[in-house]
Amino acid sequence: MKNIEIAGSGYAVPGRCITNHDLEKTVDTSDEWITARTGISTRYVSETENTVSLGCRAAVNAIANAGITPADIDLIIVATMTGDNLTPSTACLIQEKLGINSRHVMAFDINAACSGFIYAMHIASAMLGQYRCALVIGAETLSKIIDWTDRNTCVLFGDGAGAVIMRPGEKSHMAFYADSAGDSSGTLQATGPLLHPALENCQRTFGYLHMDGKEVFRFAVKAIEDSIHHVLEGTGVTPEEIDLIIPHQANIRIISYVARKMGLPMEKFFINLDTFGNTSAASIAIAFAQAQQQGLIRPGMKIVLVGFGAGFTNGAVYIRM
């Protein structure tokens, strides 16, 4: 286990809240259908902000919460699959907005879909030591890649960003686990704009997010359980002893299935997907920050963050606060 602490956290969502009733007006669906199958009631969707803007607002909140200044940060990692550019990275543009361009900072993006924030924390933990203070952000503007006429996907997702400040600290310990299993079958994918024009049948248009919900459900429930077991290996802690589990906020049905399967009460799982929907790489970061704001995370507690997503990717972080 590593002696790393989370010095602060913060989140940001765009201004426009879309309810299930709003979606009833644009696609053939109903509040009852969406709630029963997903647990989602509202989601926040950007009208004027992009991923850099949302990520920066979350970062500013985390910096304030940690009681540090931007100048203290020397590592910025952003987990996203909806960055504003192919280059420069979201992390570099957030560095500029934070006014620390002239400081010695390493900044870069990673893409591990909905597991991105777990992967980013894992990477930061390996780099802390050489670096002193990491700003780790999960930020997405998924509304850019959602087909708003597809009732199977448009009801699920939202925009937002969350951030934490990670630094070496004797008081808290962390353990990490990550895994991936390449899947080219299109079960969960958004095709990119980077196919070479010389390729046969090449699609030059940016693809919308496509998901085979049943297959993803199968993967997700196994990925969560496996990740929790693996991350706790060697910690001497059992799942029953965990005070709070913060899972990727994809679907209440996935979380309740895992809870039942593992024999854990639903009260152990932090849920905010009813409000924010699935915000991919941002979801665990937003949930952590919100749980901390609500006073649900206290010193001495044992917490697990667990993610799963396209790739397929999955992973978990164990934190003894």
Place this chain on the structure above:
Amino acid sequence: MLEQVKKVIMDAISVEEELITPQARLSEDLGIDSLSAVELSLELETEFDIRIEDEEISALVTVQDILDLVNSKKQ
């Protein structure tokens, strides 16, 4: 077999035992939606040590269909 499948259905979704007859329709009588069907198939896979494909789940209409599917997989 029916008793074992009944138990899996009761564990997977909250439904009263007397409603689970071979003729019972999964959607109309037992209120099993598409995701519940996936949950149910995961439970059946564990209970009977079989693999059920998505297309096979979609084709299930009654409890008898589940019994037939499990029987064919077990052979």
